[in-house]
Amino acid sequence: MAAPKKGRNASAQSKPGRSLALILIAIAGLTGGMFASGHTTPRLGIDLAGGTSITLRAEAEPGQESAINKTNMNTAVEIMERRVNGLGVSEAEVQTQGDRNIIVNIPKGTNSKEARDQVGTTAKLYFRPVIATEISGAGATPTPSPSASNSASGDSTEKADSSASPSGSASPSASSTTQGRAVTDALKADPTPSTSASPSASGSPSGDPATGKLEEQYAALDCTKKAVRAKAGDGAKASDPTVACGQNSSGQWQKYILGPAEVDGTDVDKAEARFNTQTAAGWTVTMEFTDAGAKKFGEITGKLAKNQQPQNQFAIVLDGDVVSDPSVSQALTGGNAEISGNFTQESAQSLANMLSYGALPLSFSEDSVTTVTAALGGEQLKAGLIAGAIGLALVVIYLLVYYRGLSVIAIFSLLVSAALTYTIMSLLGPTIGFALNLPAVCGAIVAIGITADSFIVYFERVRDEIREGRTLRPAVERAWPRARRTILVSDFVSFLAAAVLFVVTVGKVQGFAFTLGLTTLLDVVVVFLFTKPLLTIMARSKFFASGHSWSGLDPKRLGAQPPLRRTRRPSAPIETKEA
Amino acid sequence: MSKLGNLGARLHRGEVGYDFVGNRKIWYGISILITITAIVGLAVRGLNMGIEFQGGAVFNTPKTSVSVAQAQEYAEEASGHDAIVQKLGSGDDATLRIQVAGIDTAEADKVSAELANKLGVAEKDVTGELVGPSWGEQIANKAWQGLGIFLILVVIYLAIAFEWRMALAAFVALIHDITITVGIYALVGFEVTPGTVIGLLTILGYSLYDTVVVFDSLKEQTKDITKQTRWTYSDIANRSINSTLVRSVNTTVVALLPVAGLLFIGGGFLGAGMLNDISLSLFVGLAAGAYSSIFIATPLVADLKEREPQMKALKKRVLAKRAQAGAHGESPDDAPVTDEPLGDEPDDAAPAVVGPRNQPASRGRGRGRPSGKRR
Numbered sequence: 042m043a044a045p046k047k048g049r050n051a052s053a054q055s056k057p058g059r060s061l062a063l064i065l066i067a068i069a070g071l072t073g074g075m076f077a078s079g080h081t082t083p084r085l086g087i088d089l090a091g092g093t094s095i096t097l098r099a100e101a102e103p104g105q106e107s108a109i110n111k112t113n114m115n116t117a118v119e120i121m122e123r124r125v126n127g128l129g130v131s132e133a134e135v136q137t138q139g140d141r142n143i144i145v146n147i148p149k150g151t152n153s154k155e156a157r158d159q160v161g162t163t164a165k166l167y168f169r170p171v172i173a174t175e176i177s178g179a180g181a182t183p184t185p186s187p188s189a190s191n192s193a194s195g196d197s198t199e200k201a202d203s204s205a206s207p208s209g210s211a212s213p214s215a216s217s218t219t220q221g222r223a224v225t226d227a228l229k230a231d232p233t234p235s236t237s238a239s240p241s242a243s244g245s246p247s248g249d250p251a252t253g254k255l256e257e258q259y260a261a262l263d264c265t266k267k268a269v270r271a272k273a274g275d276g277a278k279a280s281d282p283t284v285a286c287g288q289n290s291s292g293q294w295q296k297y298i299l300g301p302a303e304v305d306g307t308d309v310d311k312a313e314a315r316f317n318t319q320t321a322a323g324w325t326v327t328m329e330f331t332d333a334g335a336k337k338f339g340e341i342t343g344k345l346a347k348n349q350q351p352q353n354q355f356a357i358v359l360d361g362d363v364v365s366d367p368s369v370s371q372a373l374t375g376g377n378a379e380i381s382g383n384f385t386q387e388s389a390q391s392l393a394n395m396l397s398y399g400a401l402p403l404s405f406s407e408d409s410v411t412t413v414t415a416a417l418g419g420e421q422l423k424a425g426l427i428a429g430a431i432g433l434a435l436v437v438i439y440l441l442v443y444y445r446g447l448s449v450i451a452i453f454s455l456l457v458s459a460a461l462t463y464t465i466m467s468l469l470g471p472t473i474g475f476a477l478n479l480p481a482v483c484g485a486i487v488a489i490g491i492t493a494d495s496f497i498v499y500f501e502r503v504r505d506e507i508r509e510g511r512t513l514r515p516a517v518e519r520a521w522p523r524a525r526r527t528i529l530v531s532d533f534v535s536f537l538a539a540a541v542l543f544v545v546t547v548g549k550v551q552g553f554a555f556t557l558g559l560t561t562l563l564d565v566v567v568v569f570l571f572t573k574p575l576l577t578i579m580a581r582s583k584f585f586a587s588g589h590s591w592s593g594l595d596p597k598r599l600g601a602q603p604p605l606r607r608t609r610r611p612s613a614p615i616e617t618k619e620a
Numbered sequence: 621m622s623k624l625g626n627l628g629a630r631l632h633r634g635e636v637g638y639d640f641v642g643n644r645k646i647w648y649g650i651s652i653l654i655t656i657t658a659i660v661g662l663a664v665r666g667l668n669m670g671i672e673f674q675g676g677a678v679f680n681t682p683k684t685s686v687s688v689a690q691a692q693e694y695a696e697e698a699s700g701h702d703a704i705v706q707k708l709g710s711g712d713d714a715t716l717r718i719q720v721a722g723i724d725t726a727e728a729d730k731v732s733a734e735l736a737n738k739l740g741v742a743e744k745d746v747t748g749e750l751v752g753p754s755w756g757e758q759i760a761n762k763a764w765q766g767l768g769i770f771l772i773l774v775v776i777y778l779a780i781a782f783e784w785r786m787a788l789a790a791f792v793a794l795i796h797d798i799t800i801t802v803g804i805y806a807l808v809g810f811e812v813t814p815g816t817v818i819g820l821l822t823i824l825g826y827s828l829y830d831t832v833v834v835f836d837s838l839k840e841q842t843k844d845i846t847k848q849t850r851w852t853y854s855d856i857a858n859r860s861i862n863s864t865l866v867r868s869v870n871t872t873v874v875a876l877l878p879v880a881g882l883l884f885i886g887g888g889f890l891g892a893g894m895l896n897d898i899s900l901s902l903f904v905g906l907a908a909g910a911y912s913s914i915f916i917a918t919p920l921v922a923d924l925k926e927r928e929p930q931m932k933a934l935k936k937r938v939l940a941k942r943a944q945a946g947a948h949g950e951s952p953d954d955a956p957v958t959d960e961p962l963g964d965e966p967d968d969a970a971p972a973v974v975g976p977r978n979q980p981a982s983r984g985r986g987r988g989r990p991s992g993k994r995r
Contacts, residue, residue: 096755098754098755408752408758409672411750412747413747414747416682421894424885424895431884432877435880436874436878439873439874439877443870479894479895480898483894483895483899486878487826487882490876490878491875494829494871497867497870497874498871501870505863527833531828531829531832531833533777534778534825534832535825535826535828536825537773537825538770538825538826539825542766542770542821545762545769546766549818550763550766553818553822553898557825
């Protein structure tokens, strides 16, 4: 009865070589990909590489609890990214964490304090009338001094209708266009960039000392320098005129003198990017104002429409940067407006987000700030690696002592698992922004045990089969289905824990859960595609099949019964051999 | 190894074994005692919540020769709050870890600057972790939430994969492990940090590992239990534990070894911090998990199972048979095993009776499905 079964078992060995080849190809592929992408080490988190990590928590304004939602949080992230990277910090990363946190990671050192100040404050979005503008920096024609003193004092723009045209300089000044060109309810677009390239700063304010100072600032402003740009207009109050920088659609930096803010971000109810199919204007950004905002916006556009270039433009200023400077051709009183221009979907979306952000009823407070020097980070990494090495060594020794020859298979499996984990982690850095932090290192170390446990479950099953008197090859095959089930159930439970933790928790717990989940999955892959096939192949070798005393599968040592068990009913108990 | 291997073989054959199920009351008692101690400890002493949960700041200084007492004085002066100072490392390489509770992030900046000044190091070299109190609260809340969701899911899963009794027993075992771990933290006064919470949450998945291994074997062996009259459910449950004992011990040891490595490095090399916190709670939790899967979970399943009318009837039949055998002057334990009681699961077929006994010689192969096709 047993004989035919044995045969079937043997045939059920599937093709171990194929699985092995598959997993080796996978490793080779991943390693190749790793080198091809140039990311040969996992990206390190702040706690290992050094740097500052800031956790911000969104606070909704009273009565607006629903404002903490995915869209708003993503908008906030986009804005913060702009700000942090505007500081000259490279590779700062901003991401949402959970449903109401934003994590800002600023690598190593550079002005992390400033970054903290920046991200902590609420974004300020203003609509300011443009008083003067020109292309800034080396590429531009030598800056004509704003001596063309026209009478545009900041004050006059502020006071609405009374002084009809505050500047009125007729000089064809001109902003080479920035991306927004302005527009009306009537969807009248002016898509062509205004061509008058001569950057004559017309209508620059003069007269009182304050504006004189502004002129100086304006003259000195070089928007092509990041550091200068970041400081431009710092500390300006909303009610004061100021200088600012912005980038136009052709990527040139442009500088501005701007009047006092007429409308601010909270006056915008909603902004959206739309593809305008009717007028072939392409991507546009529509804004809806609140009641108060609509009134103010109507007034300012009415006023601006009477002016010449560039003073018929208003600048949308976010955190001191001009993000768009559409011109106005008529008063927009309907409470909504559309900005058209050479938008791409992306740029329209981005502008709409910025506009919405001003309306976000959210403020952010620092929940935690972690600073790690590069030295401390390096030390933690070293400690983690040493701990991992010790853990691995202990496990290997234990396996060697207990399983002898069999442990070679386990050790190779562990190595395969480690190789897969390492390459995947390295590749996940650039693809999903995975960063290896200390808890993740811990997760990986703990996973050594989990992975080795699967081998133990299988090996013990095999040994049980041998104790039953089977020879190795059938034992390996027979033990597999049961070991497989146990491994799957246990790994599923582990994975479930990791998945729940990853979804539910925040912060460091998440990093840990991620590694644990990943390694649990890899454990299944390795056991199925490597350990089992390898054992099947090894079982054919003489060393293992003959039950060499160092193979870890010595039937005598395992106390196997002599294989004389075909009879169904031996009448006397059989003494088992003691090893 | 050979002794251990031998033991494994004898356990496998049921020659030696411990009556886990029979003595369950003792172990239940011990567990209840530990649990009560843990709860009392928790109630009386409370947990020593770290800075991350109360809000405050942790500063790490570079190598410094300033003494702990002096640093503490500086920190308290600078912040106006109590400070805890630990020395990490030894000799000239020692760095200081200064914790100040109850200051907000803005204050912490000032304290950091002042500390740097007093300690005579550059401000940028003083690293720190500043935590607002709500962050810790959030981590803790999320952790509880995660725990709740996981428990519900895992109970559902185990109820489907095995049966509700096993799910319930695993659930009890899990609660038991967590209570013990938390209790030890309360009693010893270890600091609870996010790292601790991570460790605790990992125990969730891990402590079930052994339990699942035993349950799996139990499920297999009891498949055709009602078709025989030799063994009660408890006998087989006991047998399952014994036959998987080597496996449980090995998996636990292998799981604990890397954690021990972490603990050694985390505690000895770095002195404190995330590695230490995670590994400490893991170590305690894993040990508790191994214990509970053997001494609590499976006996509990047996207890629950024996309440089933079917199992009650089986027990009656088994006892009757044994009594009969006894009347014939034959101890059932010594009876040569002539038949395979439980279908086609050979390695599981050996009876669960404790104490040395003879080897079941025949294994009833061919009674059931072809063995290779088993799930």
